[in-house]
Amino acid sequence: xxxQATMHEKDLQKVTSSQRVVSILVKTLLYAFLSLMAxxxxxxxxxxxxxxxxxxxxxxxxxxxxxxxxxxxxxYIEAFSAANLDRLFLNTVYVGVVSTLLSLVITVxxxxxxxxxxxxxxxALFAALLGTMMIPGELFTITxxxxxxxxxxxxxxxxxxxxxxxxxFYIYLLRQNFLQIPNELYLAAKVxxxxxxxxxxxxxxxxxxxxxxxITILKMMGAWNSYVWPRLVTTSExxxxxxxxxxxxxxxxxxxxxxxxQMAAVAIxxxxxxxxxLFLRKxxxxxxxxxxxxx
Amino acid sequence: xxxxxxxxxxxxVMLVAMFxxxxxxxxxxxDDDKNQPGVAAGMASYDVPAEGYDGSAVTITFYHTMxxxxxxxxxxxxxxxxxxxxxxxxEHSAMGGYPxxxxxxxxxxxxxxxxxxxxxxxxxxALYNVTKKVIPLDNLIGSKxxxxxxxxxxxxxxxxxxxxxxxxxxxxxxxxxxxTLGTMYTLPMSKSTEALYYNKTFFEKNGLKVPTxxxxxxxxxxxxxxxxxNCIPLGYDSEANWFITMCEQxxxxxxSLDKKNHFIFDNETNRAxxxxxxxxxxKGYITTEEIYGSYTSGLFTATEGxxxxxxxxxxxxxxxxxxxxxDGQPLFESAMATPPQLxxxxxxxxSQGPSLCLxxxxxxxxxxxxxxFMEFLTTNVxxxxxxxxxxxxxxxxxxxxxxxxxxxxxxxxxGYNNLTAMSVQLAxxxxxxxxxxxxxxxxxxxxDEVGILMKNALVKTENIDEAIAKLFKDAVGKCKFSVx
Numbered sequence: 105x106x107x108q109a110t111m112h113e114k115d116l117q118k119v120t121s122s123q124r125v126v127s128i129l130v131k132t133l134l135y136a137f138l139s140l141m142a143x144x145x146x147x148x149x150x151x152x153x154x155x156x157x158x159x160x161x162x163x164x165x166x167x168x169x170x171x172x173x174x175x176x177x178x179x180y181i182e183a184f185s186a187a188n189l190d191r192l193f194l195n196t197v198y199v200g201v202v203s204t205l206l207s208l209v210i211t212v213x214x215x216x217x218x219x220x221x222x223x224x225x226x227x228a229l230f231a232a233l234l235g236t237m238m239i240p241g242e243l244f245t246i247t248x249x250x251x252x253x254x255x256x257x258x259x260x261x262x263x264x265x266x267x268x269x270x271x272x273f274y275i276y277l278l279r280q281n282f283l284q285i286p287n288e289l290y291l292a293a294k295v296x297x298x299x300x301x302x303x304x305x306x307x308x309x310x311x312x313x314x315x316x317x318x319i320t321i322l323k324m325m326g327a328w329n330s331y332v333w334p335r336l337v338t339t340s341e342x343x344x345x346x347x348x349x350x351x352x353x354x355x356x357x358x359x360x361x362x363x364x365x366q367m368a369a370v371a372i373x374x375x376x377x378x379x380x381x382l383f384l385r386k387x388x389x390x391x392x393x394x395x396x397x398x399x
Numbered sequence: 400x401x402x403x404x405x406x407x408x409x410x411x412v413m414l415v416a417m418f419x420x421x422x423x424x425x426x427x428x429x430d431d432d433k434n435q436p437g438v439a440a441g442m443a444s445y446d447v448p449a450e451g452y453d454g455s456a457v458t459i460t461f462y463h464t465m466x467x468x469x470x471x472x473x474x475x476x477x478x479x480x481x482x483x484x485x486x487x488x489x490e491h492s493a494m495g496g497y498p499x500x501x502x503x504x505x506x507x508x509x510x511x512x513x514x515x516x517x518x519x520x521x522x523x524x525a526l527y528n529v530t531k532k533v534i535p536l537d538n539l540i541g542s543k544x545x546x547x548x549x550x551x552x553x554x555x556x557x558x559x560x561x562x563x564x565x566x567x568x569x570x571x572x573x574x575x576x577x578x579t580l581g582t583m584y585t586l587p588m589s590k591s592t593e594a595l596y597y598n599k600t601f602f603e604k605n606g607l608k609v610p611t612x613x614x615x616x617x618x619x620x621x622x623x624x625x626x627x628x629n630c631i632p633l634g635y636d637s638e639a640n641w642f643i644t645m646c647e648q649x650x651x652x653x654x655s656l657d658k659k660n661h662f663i664f665d666n667e668t669n670r671a672x673x674x675x676x677x678x679x680x681x682k683g684y685i686t687t688e689e690i691y692g693s694y695t696s697g698l699f700t701a702t703e704g705x706x707x708x709x710x711x712x713x714x715x716x717x718x719x720x721x722x723x724x725x726d727g728q729p730l731f732e733s734a735m736a737t738p739p740q741l742x743x744x745x746x747x748x749x750s751q752g753p754s755l756c757l758x759x760x761x762x763x764x765x766x767x768x769x770x771x772f773m774e775f776l777t778t779n780v781x782x783x784x785x786x787x788x789x790x791x792x793x794x795x796x797x798x799x800x801x802x803x804x805x806x807x808x809x810x811x812x813x814g815y816n817n818l819t820a821m822s823v824q825l826a827x828x829x830x831x832x833x834x835x836x837x838x839x840x841x842x843x844x845x846x847d848e849v850g851i852l853m854k855n856a857l858v859k860t861e862n863i864d865e866a867i868a869k870l871f872k873d874a875v876g877k878c879k880f881s882v883x
Contacts, residue, residue, distance in 0.1 A: 161723045164700065167704045340490070352499070
């Protein structure tokens with residue numbers, strides 16, 4: 105029996121050590137894979153930084169160098185002088201902040217109406233709104249352009265902010281969140297004589313804060329990255345947003361771009377976003393996973 | 400039940416919307432008469448207001464692709480223009496690259512929100528002409544209505560005979576390449592062409608002769624390959640330019656204004672030159688921008704590794720061909736020549752660079768004011784000189800070459816750090832060799848497709864004849880599809 109027990113222990117030890125080997129192997133492979141993926145993700149940023157520090161001749165070498173032979177800081181100064189970066193920044197921040205705030209107000213009120221209030225045709229209206237999500241936004245570009253042109257909004261902040269204030273997707277997201285809040289809270293608040301708006305402000309918004317933060321971040325990122333619409337509706341350089349400015353400022357008449365200077369400008373523009381990601385990554389990741397879209 | 404009904408209703412709405420969209424898109428028969436003999440490509444004529452410019456205050460908008468430094472020159476001369484016409488306010492905007500500019504105006508035309516003046520290439524105007532909102536310039540050019548500027552000078556609204564004669568003929572003719580009537584839709588603004596850049600130091604050291612014909616080019620490439628087996632002797636930046644120029648040099652068809660037969664580049668002569676260049680590529684003699692992955696000036700100015708000793712590229716990009724420097728000293732001397740020809744006695748080089756077009760406006764005074772500004776930009780010697788010096792693009796009027804400042808600038812051309820001036824000298828010296836291709840709705844697709852064809856044909860290694868024939872057939876097919 106003793107002999108049998110020893111055999112079992114030996115078997116157990118064997119199993120444990122083989123499990124350990126497999127576990128180490130799996131972890132090694134996993135980390136190797138993750139490191140590789142991290143490198144792939146980081147590489148474009150690395151390339152942006154080193155390209156922004158190269159001379160144009162070095163940048164155009166047939167075999168690209170992995171580190172600049174001579175660091176050209178001047179590219180950053182030239183980036184500021186070639187593009188009106190401060191104005192572009194200001195415009196983008198203004199449009200981003202105002203459109204996000206207004207969009208939040210609209211989203212919260214609409215979501216509350218669809219989640220909590222009872223009115224005729226509520227479901228049909230909600231279905232119709234959801235139906236608009238089936239139509240790609242690009243299809244509206246020309247008609248929207250004609251509309252805003254008739255309103256005389258071209259080349260104003262209004263045209264950059266107003267047309268995209270309402271997002272059905274965000275309303276849907278928040279409505280679903282509101283629906284998860286138990287009815288009892290609403291009824292109890294009503295018994296206490298609370299108004300709908302007070303209930304929304306005091307109960308629903310605090311409980312849905314993570315979703316609202318996600319919406320804020322996604323909306324801000326959307327405003328920062330938008331390209332086609334601002335390109336179309338702004339005709340003067342004073343009204344341009346950062347994406348358009350970066351695209352326009354560095355290409356000469358022959359169509360060739362001074363890429364190192366352009367990369368320096370891209371690096372400057374990316375820096376605030378990098379900081380935002382650094383400090384708000386928890387919310388961004390939550391927002392991304394909650395909304396089911398990538399950033 | 401209610402939900403089912405709603406779902407059915409929504410599905411019906413979607414279907415109706417889809418059919419409506421499809422039927423909206425099917426308007427291909429609208430332009431059946433376009434590009435036919437005797438029919439204008441766009442708006443047929445423009446009635447110039449009898450009073451000409453009445454001095455009223457108007458604001459005109461001008462879209463272009465100028466960078467900041469070029470805009471500074473423009474702004475200086477807008478001030479000069481305003482000394483003559485103080486009531487005309489010119490607002491100008493850079494719209495990114497040429498495709499951005501084209502797309503912007505294309506969209507704005509649909510809403511009637513187009514600018515008054517814009518930089519343009521013939522392909523762009525052919526596209527805009529679909530809306531019939533591009534002003535034909537013939538009546539404005541020929542207008543004898545008297546105009547008095549703020550300084551008291553009396554002149555005519557149109558172009559004088561001297562002004563007309565001053566234009567470089569090849570550039571001016573580009574404005575009439577849209578229909579068989581020769582309706583003028585554009586005036587040239589500043590022009591570039593293609594040049595052969597070569598490493599003069601290397602050529603002199605090895606006793607090489609600068610090639611003037613494609614046969615000589617083949618010999619030179621062979622010789623260079625023997626000297627430096629690791630190099631690619633020649634880089635050609637634009638595959639499309641290469642194909643189109645070869646068609647012109649060969650006298651073989653490329654495209655035509657005949658709507659029923661726009662795309663006529665699939666022929667024996669063109670297949671033969673493509674096959675010839677395929678063999679060059681296989682021997683390692685050439686590369687192109689698309690194959691190399693970037694402008695081939697990167698190879699020309701390389702300080703290490705693989706390099707090339709000749710580049711055929713735009714004169715507008717001459718500054719990128721300046722030799723690299725080490726401790727402030729250029730590593731070699733660059734030089735320029737006319738690109739190789741099939742018949743050097745009858746040279747053909749492509750004409751590029753922006754022209755200007757005018758758009759319809761509700762206020763006729765805006766059109767006339769825009770014309771005055773357009774006329775100023777294209778015929779003012781000081782502006783043309785200053786703009787050429789800033790951009791490296793050739794002026795479009797001949798008298799600029801008599802301007803002292805300009806002459807002085809040209810005299811400083813050298814192959815070490817001032818290839819720009821040299822490129823303008825070359826561009827000016829080959830003005831008689833310029834050609835332009837017909838412009839019609841679909842000509843930009845033809846240009847794109849022959850570029851792709853050229854690139855794909857060069858890299859084929861097996862069943863070359865069949866492969867090239869297929870590439871030609873595919874390219875023509877895609878072009879035809881694009882205008883359906």
